[in-house]
Amino acid sequence: MSQEQPIVSICIPVKDFDVNPLVLALLKEIRIENLKAEILVVEDGSSLAACAKNEILSLEKEVRLFNFPQNKGRSAARNYLGHMARGKYLIFIDADSIPVHPRFISQYLANIEDRTILCGGRHYSPLYKTENAKLHWIYGTKREVLQASGEDRTRFYSNNFLIEKSVFETIRFDETIVLYGHEDTLFGYLAKTKGVKSKAIENAVIHTSMETNEVFLSKIEESIISLEHIIQQRANYPKSLMQEFTLWNTFDKLKTYRLLWIIKCLALFKKPMRYSLVHFSGPLVVLDIYKLILLDTVLKKQ
Numbered sequence: 001m002s003q004e005q006p007i008v009s010i011c012i013p014v015k016d017f018d019v020n021p022l023v024l025a026l027l028k029e030i031r032i033e034n035l036k037a038e039i040l041v042v043e044d045g046s047s048l049a050a051c052a053k054n055e056i057l058s059l060e061k062e063v064r065l066f067n068f069p070q071n072k073g074r075s076a077a078r079n080y081l082g083h084m085a086r087g088k089y090l091i092f093i094d095a096d097s098i099p100v101h102p103r104f105i106s107q108y109l110a111n112i113e114d115r116t117i118l119c120g121g122r123h124y125s126p127l128y129k130t131e132n133a134k135l136h137w138i139y140g141t142k143r144e145v146l147q148a149s150g151e152d153r154t155r156f157y158s159n160n161f162l163i164e165k166s167v168f169e170t171i172r173f174d175e176t177i178v179l180y181g182h183e184d185t186l187f188g189y190l191a192k193t194k195g196v197k198s199k200a201i202e203n204a205v206i207h208t209s210m211e212t213n214e215v216f217l218s219k220i221e222e223s224i225i226s227l228e229h230i231i232q233q234r235a236n237y238p239k240s241l242m243q244e245f246t247l248w249n250t251f252d253k254l255k256t257y258r259l260l261w262i263i264k265c266l267a268l269f270k271k272p273m274r275y276s277l278v279h280f281s282g283p284l285v286v287l288d289i290y291k292l293i294l295l296d297t298v299l300k301k302q
Helices: 020-033 048-059 074-084 104-110 131-149 165-171 183-193 213-232 246-256 260-280 284-299
Strands: 008-014 037-044 063-068 089-093 097-099 116-119 160-164 197-200 205-207
Touching: 008 020, 008 074, 008 104, 020 037, 020 048, 020 097, 020 104, 037 048, 037 074, 048 063, 063 074, 074 089, 074 165, 089 104, 089 165, 131 213, 131 284, 160 165, 165 183, 183 197, 213 246, 213 260, 213 284, 246 260, 246 284, 260 284
Parallel strands: 008 037, 008 089, 037 063, 116 197
Antiparallel strands: 089 160, 097 205, 116 160
16 A cells, blocks of 8 residues: 555445456546545455455555454444545445446545535446346336435435545444444434535446345345334434434324324235235335335334
C-alpha cells in the first residue's frame, strides 16, 4: 500500500463473492485520473475458496485486504472499514456492483457538500435478468430504482454512497443488526437526526448479482427479523423512527384502524403466496402482503 495519504477510501464489504471485477474497474480510474485513493476490502466470514479468489488483489499497492473469520454482518463490516480507512472521504460500495460511469470516484469528489451524504444510486441491467431470479430484478427496477430517481431524492441507500469520515464516525451502523436488512434505513434516519442530509446524484452502479427467487425471499424473511429487532429497541432512538420504515408504518396504521384482521385472514394463504412469488415472480402486491403477514407473525411473539 502506498504511504501517500489518500483523499478518499473506497470501502467494500464482501461475503463469498468475487470482487475482482469491481476493484479492477476502480483501480483503472484511480490510475488514469491519478487519484489519491485507497481500496479497502473486508471478507466478512467468506469461505476459504472465496477468499482465495480475492487474495490476488493484495498485490495491488492501492488495495488493503482484511478478513473476519466469522460473519459479523454488514453493519460491523462497514464500521470496521470506516475505522481502518485513511481518507478524508469514504465511498461505500457493495461487492456485487460495477460503476456505470468510468469516472465514478471523480464524480463523487466533484459533488461533495458539507455534512451531506451523496447517494449514487443503483441500476439493474436486463443482462442479469434470468427466469429464476426474476423477482429480485422486478423488485429492483420497480421499487429501488424508482424510489432513488423519483420525488424521494433524499432517501439514503447504503449500496453506493460517499460520506466524510468524520461525519460517519458520529453515526455508524448499528452493529446489533447482524442479519440482513434495514440497517441502512436506520443509518439514514440517525444521520437525519444529527443534521446530516442525504442527496442523490447521478453516479449509479450496476447491480450484477441477481438472487434466485428462493434466496431473495429468504433474505426478505430475514429482514423482517431485523425490523422486529429495531422495533424492540425503538426506545433507544429519537421519536418518529417508525415513519422511516414503510412496512412498519403501514402495519401500525392497520393496527390503529383495527384492520389487522385483514392480514390475519390473508395469512391463511401464506404458503400459496410464497409459492406464487417463488414460481411466478410476483406480483409485487403479493410480496407486500406477504411481508405484512411475516411482521404480524414475529410481533405476536413479543
